[in-house]
Amino acid sequence: MSERGALSILVLEDSDEDFDTVQQAARRAALPHRIARALTGEACLEMLNADPRGPALPRLVLLDLNTPGMDGRDALWEIRSDARWMTVPVIVLSTSANPRDVTLCYAGGANAYHVKPLRYTEHLEILQAVFAYWLGAVAPAAPTDRGTTP
Amino acid sequence: MELVVSRAERLAELNADLSRSNEELDAFAYVASHDLKEPLRGIHKYAHQLLEDATVLNDEHRRKLEALLRLTIRMDALLDSLLHFSRVGRTALELEATDLDEVVKEAVEMVAGRTTAATVDLRQPRPLPATICDRVRIREVYVNLIANALKYNDHPRKRVEVGHIPPGEDAARPNCPPGAEAHTIYYVRDDGIGIAERHCEQVFLMFRRLHGRDDYGGGSGAGLTIVKKLVERHRGQVWLDSVVGLGTTVYFTLPAGETVTA
16 A cells, blocks of 8 residues: 555645645645645545545545635535545635534534634644644544445 | 505515615625635735745835735724624524523623623613523624723723613603614613714714724724614614713614514
8 A cells, every 4th residue: 555645635725825825834844745736626526536646545635615616515525425535534724704614514524624814823823733633643544445445 | 545555565575675685785795705805815924924034124114014914904804894794684583582681791791801890880770671582692782882881981990881761661762763662772871982973873884983993992893883783683773872971872672572572
C-alpha cells in the first residue's frame, strides 16, 4: 500500500486567497502532507475517486460550502454516502454562520464546522488548530484498500 | 357590493405582493452580505500582509494600511448586522408561554454581567405578565433595549426601569399609536441622554447612528432596527418617548401571543 496517498489533504476551495491561507497555515504547522486543491465539488469527488498516487484516502478533507458547480454541501453528501469515504474526516470551513448551514452539515456527516473569520491571524489559528487536532491528536481510521471494504 | 369585494380582493393581492417583496428583500440581504464577505476577507488579508511583510513602509503608508484594516473590520460588522437582520425576517417564530421576568433577568445578565448593582439601578415596579411569545427573540429585544439604556447614559449609576401597562389601566401612554392601547404595553425606561424629537423616527432605520462612529461604545446602528423587526414579527408596534437630558422610554406591544391566548 502506498503511504504517499495517506499523507495528503484534499481542499475544496474556489477562493485563491482562502486557499493560500490554507497553504500558509500548513507551512506554519510544518505539515509533511501533500495538499491537493479542487475548485468544484465535481473535481473534489474525481480526485477522491482517482488519486493516482495510491489506494489510500486523504487524511483530511477541507470543504468550502459555496463553490461553483456542485457545492460543498452536495460534495459532503456524496462523500458520506460512499462506503469507501465514510471514515475520512471532513471539516467544513465556510463564510456562512447561518445556523441552518451548520446544522445541515453536521446532519450530513461533517466532523466539524468552522466559520472563516475576517481576521487573517484568526483564520490561520483556526486552520492550525484543525491540523493539530485532526492530523496530530486523533487516532486515524486504519487504512483500508479502497473498494474492498464496506 | 361588488365594488367592496373587488377592493377587498385587490387589498389581499397587494398584501401578498408586499409580503413577497419583503421576503425577497430578506433573501437578497442574506445572499448579498454573505457573498460580500469573501472578497472582504481577501482585502483584509492583503492589507494585513502588506503591513507585516513590506520593508519600505513609511509612517503614512502604515497609517493608511491600518485604516484599511479597520474599515474591513467595520464593514464585516455591518455585514453581520445585515445578515442577522435578514435572518430575523425569515425564520419562523416559536411562540410559547414565557416568563418575561426570567427573560429580563437573563437579558440584564447578558448585557451587564453579574456584578451590576454598583453601576445599574434596575427597577421593576411589578412582575411582568405571563406572555406567549418567541422567548429567544423577545430576550433579544430586551438585550438591545437594556444595552441602549446603559450605553447612551452618562450617569455613573444608570437607572433602568422595565415594566408594563396592562390594557384598560389608567396610565399615561405617550406617543401611543392608535390601537396599541388595546394591548399590554411593555417598556424599558432609562435616565440617559435622550433623543431629540426630530430623530425619534430615524433611530429605527438600519445603520442610523446619532453619534460619531466610536462614541458611546460604537456599534453598528442596527440594534433598534432589529428590535422593530422582532416586535413586528409578533404583530406588535414599537415607539418611543424621550426628552433630551432626561431619558428615553421605548414601548412595544406583542399582540401575536395575546391572540393565541384568546
